[in-house]
Amino acid sequence: MKVPKTRLSTAMSGSVRETEGRIRNLFVNHRRPALALVMAVGFAIGLCGSLVACRAQIGQEQRLDALYDAAAVSFDGEPQRQELARIQGQGTTLVAAHFYDDYPRCALVIGVENDRGQLIGPVFSATSSGGRPQVSTFQKDGADYLLYTVNGGQQGTTYGEGGLLAFDGTDFTWVWPVEGDLRQGDSQAWADYQTYWEDKMPLPCPGGVELFQQSEGFVPMTVSDKQWYFSQRIRFTQEETAVPDEIMDKLRRALEDRTRDQDNPWQASNTSAQWQIVQVTPGEETLCGQRYTLLASSVWSDADWLGMEVLKGEMNLILFVVTGTEEVVRQALSEADSRKETETLLLTTASGRELLVELELEPLDQEPDYLAVEQIRVYENRRLLQTIGAEDMWYTGHHGFDGLFVFHGTSLGEPELRDLNFDGSTDLGLLSNYHFPHNVSYGWFLWNEVESKFTFSTFLFSNLTLDAENRQVVEHIRGAVGRPEEAVYIWTEDGTLEQISYRQLDW
Numbered sequence: 001m002k003v004p005k006t007r008l009s010t011a012m013s014g015s016v017r018e019t020e021g022r023i024r025n026l027f028v029n030h031r032r033p034a035l036a037l038v039m040a041v042g043f044a045i046g047l048c049g050s051l052v053a054c055r056a057q058i059g060q061e062q063r064l065d066a067l068y069d070a071a072a073v074s075f076d077g078e079p080q081r082q083e084l085a086r087i088q089g090q091g092t093t094l095v096a097a098h099f100y101d102d103y104p105r106c107a108l109v110i111g112v113e114n115d116r117g118q119l120i121g122p123v124f125s126a127t128s129s130g131g132r133p134q135v136s137t138f139q140k141d142g143a144d145y146l147l148y149t150v151n152g153g154q155q156g157t158t159y160g161e162g163g164l165l166a167f168d169g170t171d172f173t174w175v176w177p178v179e180g181d182l183r184q185g186d187s188q189a190w191a192d193y194q195t196y197w198e199d200k201m202p203l204p205c206p207g208g209v210e211l212f213q214q215s216e217g218f219v220p221m222t223v224s225d226k227q228w229y230f231s232q233r234i235r236f237t238q239e240e241t242a243v244p245d246e247i248m249d250k251l252r253r254a255l256e257d258r259t260r261d262q263d264n265p266w267q268a269s270n271t272s273a274q275w276q277i278v279q280v281t282p283g284e285e286t287l288c289g290q291r292y293t294l295l296a297s298s299v300w301s302d303a304d305w306l307g308m309e310v311l312k313g314e315m316n317l318i319l320f321v322v323t324g325t326e327e328v329v330r331q332a333l334s335e336a337d338s339r340k341e342t343e344t345l346l347l348t349t350a351s352g353r354e355l356l357v358e359l360e361l362e363p364l365d366q367e368p369d370y371l372a373v374e375q376i377r378v379y380e381n382r383r384l385l386q387t388i389g390a391e392d393m394w395y396t397g398h399h400g401f402d403g404l405f406v407f408h409g410t411s412l413g414e415p416e417l418r419d420l421n422f423d424g425s426t427d428l429g430l431l432s433n434y435h436f437p438h439n440v441s442y443g444w445f446l447w448n449e450v451e452s453k454f455t456f457s458t459f460l461f462s463n464l465t466l467d468a469e470n471r472q473v474v475e476h477i478r479g480a481v482g483r484p485e486e487a488v489y490i491w492t493e494d495g496t497l498e499q500i501s502y503r504q505l506d507w
Contacts, residue, residue, distance in 0.1 A: 063117055067097050071109040071125035075101045084108075084135045087144045089169035091115050096135050096146060108133035108150050112171055121171060122183040126161060128152025131300055134204045134276070138237050143168070145175075147236060149202045149209060151299040156220035157227060158273060160299075162202035162209055163193070164236060176236075201228055203276045203299060208235035210252060212273045226260060228273040243280045243292065247312060251280060251294055254316040255308060258365070263306065263323050265298040274299055275306050285390045286374035288403030289313020293333055297326070305329040309336055314395070315402050315434065317372055318365040339363065340374070343406065345415060349447055350424030355380055357428060357454075359415070361406060364434075373404035373430055376445075378454060386453045388445065399441040399459035402434040412440060412462060420457070420464075421446055421491050422471050432459055438478040446495075458497050473497065483507065 064081045079099040087094040092112050100106040111123035126133070131151035138145055149162035164176040173181050177196045180189025202209040211232050217225035230252050233245055243251075255277070261269045275296035283291030289311040298304035307329040309319040320339060322332040345357040356379040361371035376388035395401045407413025413436075416429035425447040432443045439461045445454040465474040475487040484505040489497045 063095060063113060064097050064099075066113070066117075066119050067095065067109045067111050067123060068099055070111060070119055070123045071099075071107060073099065073107040073109070073125055073127055075099070075105060076103070077101065079107075084133065085137050085146060087137055087146065087167050089144075089167060092120065092170055094144070094146065094165075094167045094172055096148065098133050100132070103129065105129050106132055106150075106152075108135070108148060110146070110148070110165070110172070112167075124183050126150040128159070129154050131158075131160070132302075136204065140237065145236065146172070147204070147209070149204050151201070151203070153300070156268070156270075157218075158201065158271075158299075159197075160201040160203075161193075161197040162204075176234075200231070201273055203273060205233065205248075205277050206241065206279070207237040207239060208233060210234075210277070222270075224270065226256075226270055226272040230256060230273075242282055247292070248277075248280060250312065250316060251292060251310060252277065254310055254318060255294065255296065255306075258308070258318055258321060259306070263321050265300050265304045284374075286311060286313075286372070287376070287388070287390055287393065288317055288372040288374060288405075289390075291319075293336070295329065295333070302326075307333045309333070311372055311374075311403065313403050317403060317434070319362055319372070320365050341371070343371075345417060345428070347417060347426040347428070347447070349426070349449060351449060353380060355385070355447075359406065359430075369408050370434065371406045371408070373406060376428075376454075388454060388456075393443065393445075393456035396459055399461065400433045400437060400439070401441060401443070401459060402432065404443055405431045405434060407431055412436065416442060416462070418464075418466065420444055420466070420473065421495070421497075422466070422468055423447075423449075425449060427457075428454060429460075429462075431462075457495075460497075472500075479504065 060083065064083065068081070079101045082098040083095065084098050085096040092114055094112050096108065096110045098106060098108060105127065107125055107127045109123055109125045111119050112121055113119050128150050130153045133148060133150045135146060135148045144167040146165045146167065149160060151158065151160035153159065163174050165172045166175045174189065178189045178192045180187060182190045182193055184190060199214040201212045203212070210230060211234060212228035213231040214227060215225045215229055218227040230249070233248060255275060256272055259275060260271060264271045264274050266274065276299055277294060277296050279295040281293045283293060292310045292312055294308040294310065296306045303325060305324060305326045307322045311317040311319060322329055340360060340362050343359045343361055347355045347357055349355065358377040358379065359373050360375040360377070362374055364370045364372060377384060378386040406415060413431050417426050418429065419425060420427040427447055428445045429442040432441045441459050442462050443459050444457045446457045448455050460473070461475045461477055463476050465476065467474060471491060473489040477485040477487060479485045486503055486505055487499055488501040489499050492498050
């Protein structure tokens with residue numbers, strides 16, 4: 001195809017020789033003039049780039065200045081500033097910024113600017129002392145949303161507020177916890193918003209917020225009811241989570257109980273709702289429940305973090321808690337397996353086989369004499385015969401069961417090695433109560449010679465009497481009013497334990 005000539009066209013020959021000559025004239029025969037030209041062009045490009053960068057920087061500063069001036073918030077001196085979020089609309093941009101000083105006082109300011117960087121319409125601002133605002137953005141059903149929380153505290157009390165904004169590309173409005181525009185101070189939406197947060201406080205969580213309800217019996221700086229109780233979780237995104245809300249609720253309550261008087265950002269007594277959960281990761285299923293790793297950050301400062309390992313089974317068993325910087329906490333959580341230890345037991349079967357039973361244990365937080373049994377491994381001549389895990393046992397419902405434990409320090413709590421079913425083989429009993437009630441339960445694993453493995457059988461109260469002559473198992477029980485009672489069992493032909501009598505004994 002022949003390209004038509006224009007006033008900007010250059011006559012070029014298709015000759016390879018002529019083309020080579022032109023290139024040599026540019027880059028060989030006139031090296032210095034070409035080098036000077038390249039340097040001049042490069043300098044001009046660099047200057048233009050610097051001007052563009054300078055203008056962009058000035059634009060951001062002007063944007064933050066405009067938000068600060070429009071909010072009419074006051075600080076002692078010039079506050080520090082940080083842009084938290086930006087959502088691009090139709091010729092407009094929704095901008096959220098954080099202003100703060102060393103007191104520390106802070107303000108969250110949200111506004112909309114046009115394509116010239118000028119604010120259009122009023123801005124929204126929320127202030128607090130001691131805390132910091134948090135924002136997140138997401139899209140849902142084609143619409144843009146911004147979720148914010150602002151927390152603060154003073155003199156032993158905490159407070160907070162939050163909201164969900166919908167941005168239609170030109171302006172924003174509230175869709176939670178009220179509907180309407182809060183920027184009008186005399187509006188019903190503003191009054192409803194203030195009423196809503198009078199006795200509630202939000203903490204951000206993945207996909208939404210956790211709501212806390214204020215208790216009526218709280219008195220600052222005294223021994224009393226705690227200020228905030230976890231109420232509910234509200235999710236605004238529909239993304240699937242690795243942990244069900246039911247489990248998340250229980251982990252939140254475990255975190256609140258554990259950090260009420262220690263390991264909280266204030267290092268104070270009777271505190272609540274000071275850690276926002278950033279991530280919860282499910283781990284292995286153990287004989288004491290499923291392992292969960294919890295990572296949280298302080299609502300006051302991004303310098304304070306907390307990590308917690310929990311076994312969630314019949315109850316929440318906290319394995320350990322660590323606080324510090326994010327790096328320190330993440331490193332400690334990655335080394336959680338180093339806390340595990342093993343204990344070995346030697347058992348003999350009716351046929352003379354010698355077995356080594358290895359208990360995989362982990363000490364519990366604050367009570368290291370209690371060790372959770374997470375897994376059981378059985379060896380013969382150094383060969384692994386069996387691994388006993390959560391799927392190999394079940395709760396019968398008639399005796400106490402909090403998990404499986406070893407408790408050092410007293411004979412009650414140590415593993416029991418007895419021939420429970422009178423077949424000549426040693427069986428294994430493990431403590432199944434966390435803390436000792438009047439009747440302490442043990443879970444029993446019986447050796448099966450035919451299958452060469454231990455099989456979970458039942459739960460029984462400790463201090464059993466074994467009547468080998470009558471092949472009976474006798475439980476000694478403390479009754480409701482302290483009166484001694486006795487339950488007698490026999491083994492049936494199919495290997496199950498059947499109760500044949502139950503009676504109250506004389507005082």
